[in-house]
Amino acid sequence: MAALYIFAGISHFRQPKFFLSITPQWVPSPEKVNILVGVIEIFLGIGLLFSITRYYAAIGIIALLIAVFPANIYHFQKARKKGKHIFPTLIRLPIQGLLIYWAYTFLGA
Secondary structure, eight states: OHHHHHHHHHHHHHOHHHHHHTSOTTSSSHHHHHHHHHHHHHHHHHHTTSHHHHHHHHHHHHHHHHHHHHHHHHHHHHHHHHTSSHHHHHHHHHHHHHHHHHHHHGGGO
């Protein structure tokens, strides 16, 4: 799980255009938000690696996944409008719930 979030965080810097394209228009300063989310994902991923910070990192991941869920809905709506990538963006929505559950399992560790 740590590798997933570290990789995702790095992706915000390597492919900013992708993340900016799925950022809802109502998000202020999307470039700064993209950088912030990338940094947060990297730190949370690193936090999962250490037992002393694992619990707090898991809570942070749950909060982050909830916070970015509107962007996933926006991405799905945008895909549906264009008629492209509908299934991958749709399946991503319930996967978000599975990721929240996965992070939740770290709260007992």
